[in-house]
Amino acid sequence: MKCLTCKGDCILSPEKVLDEIFGKYMACSACPPDPGYNKSGPLTEKLNSTSGKCKKCGRRHLDLVIGNVLTILKEEGIFPEDASLKDVGTPLIAFGFTLPYPPRLDTKSLVLIMDSVTRDIAREILGQVPEVKGVVKRTGSQSQSIGILDTTSIPHTYELLAGCDMRCDIISSSFGELCVYKNQSKIHIEFNNTKIAKMEELFFRGELENSIIVDGLCGPGTLGMLCILAGAQKVIFNDAWLPALENTILNLKANSNLLGIEMDFENKENRKLIADEPVLMATAKGSAHVMVFHGDIRKLDRVVKKSDICLIDAFPAVDPQRFKAACKDFSKKTVII
Ligand SMILES: [Zn+2]
Numbered sequence: 001m002k003c004l005t006c007k008g009d010c011i012l013s014p015e016k017v018l019d020e021i022f023g024k025y026m027a028c029s030a031c032p033p034d035p036g037y038n039k040s041g042p043l044t045e046k047l048n049s050t051s052g053k054c055k056k057c058g059r060r061h062l063d064l065v066i067g068n069v070l071t072i073l074k075e076e077g078i079f080p081e082d083a084s085l086k087d088v089g090t091p092l093i094a095f096g097f098t099l100p101y102p103p104r105l106d107t108k109s110l111v112l113i114m115d116s117v118t119r120d121i122a123r124e125i126l127g128q129v130p131e132v133k134g135v136v137k138r139t140g141s142q143s144q145s146i147g148i149l150d151t152t153s154i155p156h157t158y159e160l161l162a163g164c165d166m167r168c169d170i171i172s173s174s175f176g177e178l179c180v181y182k183n184q185s186k187i188h189i190e191f192n193n194t195k196i197a198k199m200e201e202l203f204f205r206g207e208l209e210n211s212i213i214v215d216g217l218c219g220p221g222t223l224g225m226l227c228i229l230a231g232a233q234k235v236i237f238n239d240a241w242l243p244a245l246e247n248t249i250l251n252l253k254a255n256s257n258l259l260g261i262e263m264d265f266e267n268k269e270n271r272k273l274i275a276d277e278p279v280l281m282a283t284a285k286g287s288a289h290v291m292v293f294h295g296d297i298r299k300l301d302r303v304v305k306k307s308d309i310c311l312i313d314a315f316p317a318v319d320p321q322r323f324k325a326a327c328k329d330f331s332k333k334t335v336i337i
């Protein structure tokens with residue numbers, strides 16, 4: 001599959017990703033040890049694109065990559081001489097996974113989310129730091145979620161300044177693994193594992209198997225896809241934010257083997273950025289019947305007549321109770337995730 005953003009090879013098959021993930025970021029036998037930098041103190045060393053590169057595997061420690069970026073930011077005069085690694089931004093590895101060690105990075109394996117950067121400097125970072133695959137400028141505060149709070153809100157997005165922002169998070173649950181791809185300038189950045197634990201609870205109580213589930217604010221599709229893995233009979237994905245739905249459809253395709261499904265319809269026309277009346281965007285068949293709607297959850301009762309569970313995964317700043325009433329019209333039960 002080609003990446004929709006850069007037409008490159010950002011989308012690897014989840015089977016390949018899962019097979020290789022344990023060795024992907026681990027030091028090889030010849031990798032130099034941790035440089036031992038103080039992440040919050042000034043970094044006086046000047047680092048270039050080869051500083052600290054392993055002679056055997058060609059990768060290098062995350063801190064050396066960030067140090068390379070920091071050196072550029074100081075040379076360009078937008079960061080003071082006493083700036084630290086921590087000031088550079090939020091590094092997101094291309095295949096996100098909870099690592100018990102600092103990652104050793106290969107080429108094009110890091111998306112950087114930065115507060116202080118211009119387009120020219122972003123391009124310079126991309127050109128000079130081989131491990132960086134994309135530079136995204138954060139707008140607003142770190143706690144402000146990316147996307148829309150509801151269909152009447154103004155979308156909040158970050159800006160992709162250089163390269164590609166497509167990356168994935170590896171989701172690991174007791175009933176299976178998935179790779180969830182995200183255009184990180186348009187999709188909420190998530191570090192929250194408690195949601196998977198809640199899904200496992202539902203699974204072990206037998207509430208997902210053979211059920212009809214609505215993933216009402218589906219984002220890139222994580223929870224709904226977990227329901228397919230868990231043996232749901234039918235899963236209905238919905239989101240009002242088009243970039244989220246585009247990522248959901250991409251993820252259904254990319255993970256189709258793991259999910260045991262096959263896409264059988266995709267609506268490529270008439271795409272509005274924010275939906276109102278639900279529009280059917282895609283369907284898939286196989287281990288579960290899958291429907292993907294682009295719509296306002298408060299109008300979903302017009303197309304969904306019954307479900308066993310409606311999952312609500314709202315942004316931290318939104319009271320999920322406001323969506324609960326909408327689910328009552330068609331779902332026996334609503335679960336706030
Ligand atoms: Zn890409």
Ligand SMILES: [Zn+2]
Pocket residue numbers: 027028029030031032054055056057058059
């Ligand atoms: Zn090495």
